[in-house]
Amino acid sequence: MFRRTLVLGAIALALPAVALAADVKIRVEGKTRTIYAPAERSVSADNALQALQHAAGAGEFYLHVTQTSFGPYVDQIGLYAGAGSAGWAYKVNGVSPPVGADQYVLQDGDHLVWYYALFGPTGGPRTLELDRVVSQRNCYRVFSLDDTGARTAAIGAVLHVGTKRTVETQGATQAAVGCVGKHRGLLVRATLDGTVRSNALP
Numbered sequence: 001m002f003r004r005t006l007v008l009g010a011i012a013l014a015l016p017a018v019a020l021a022a023d024v025k026i027r028v029e030g031k032t033r034t035i036y037a038p039a040e041r042s043v044s045a046d047n048a049l050q051a052l053q054h055a056a057g058a059g060e061f062y063l064h065v066t067q068t069s070f071g072p073y074v075d076q077i078g079l080y081a082g083a084g085s086a087g088w089a090y091k092v093n094g095v096s097p098p099v100g101a102d103q104y105v106l107q108d109g110d111h112l113v114w115y116y117a118l119f120g121p122t123g124g125p126r127t128l129e130l131d132r133v134v135s136q137r138n139c140y141r142v143f144s145l146d147d148t149g150a151r152t153a154a155i156g157a158v159l160h161v162g163t164k165r166t167v168e169t170q171g172a173t174q175a176a177v178g179c180v181g182k183h184r185g186l187l188v189r190a191t192l193d194g195t196v197r198s199n200a201l202p
Contacts, residue, residue: 021046022106026055029115029196031080035061038200039187040111048090049074049101052114071100080116089117089124094149096124115196123147128154128190128198139179142169142190142198154192162186 021044028036036059043058045051049065049072056063056077064076074088075081082088090101091113097104106112117124126144129151133139142154159167159178169178169190180188189200 022108022110024051024106024108024110024112026051026112026114027199028052028055028059028061028077029113030078031116034197034200035059035078038189039202040199045106047102047106048092048097048104048112051106051112052077052090052101072102074101074114077114077116085119087117087119088114090114091127091145091147091149094127094129094145094151096147111199113196113199117196125195127196128157128192130188130190130198130201132201133177136177136179138181138183139177140188140190140201142176142178142192144192144195154190154195157190157192157198160189160191 023042023044025040026043027034027038027040036055043051043054045054052074053063061078065072066075077088089096092104092110113127115127124147126146129143129145131141133141140159142157143151144154145151153171153174153176155171155176157169157176159169159180161167161180161183167178167180169176171177187200187202190198
């Protein structure tokens with residue numbers, strides 16, 4: 001029995017480690033509209049590229065990946081292909097990782113967003129993040145995130161309630177807050193010129 005245990009242990013050590021898929025939330029923001037899951041949806045995936053591939057299957061949207069000498073490159077999602085200084089990028093928990101999507105190992109609970117970006121001398125566009133104001137009913141705070149995940153108030157952001165009603169946020173330098181009133185069954189999200197639209201919340 002002892003010898004058999006040693007043999008089984010040796011076999012287990014010899015086998016390659018199998019990565020366990022992580023349960024993460026994902027959304028995909030296109031050039032002019034949300035392509036997939038404004039309020040985020042759950043997928044199980046090993047890495048950021050695989051999560052996008054699973055989302056494409058679930059949402060039935062077009063995805064094209066080109067194999068390059070640096071690894072797989074997402075060159076088109078939906079109608080828009082990357083060209084010149086525009087292309088597709090991703091963030092995990094608000095941070096733009098310095099590795100290819102196939103190399104970024106996801107962890108349970110990660111929040112992943114893929115988005116169409118126009119890159120300039122200082123990098124890509126900032127992304128918006130929407131949070132509830134716990135102390136005020138039906139009120140939301142909007143943040144603007146740079147590639148490192150650093151958050152600042154998204155001054156001037158507009159809240160969209162469903163598809164027809166908008167509310168301007170208030171604030172100068174410390175906060176961008178808007179109260180939208182009753183909105184049963186409608187999602188709220190934020191936009192601001194020059195940034196990637198936010199996640200949506202009920």
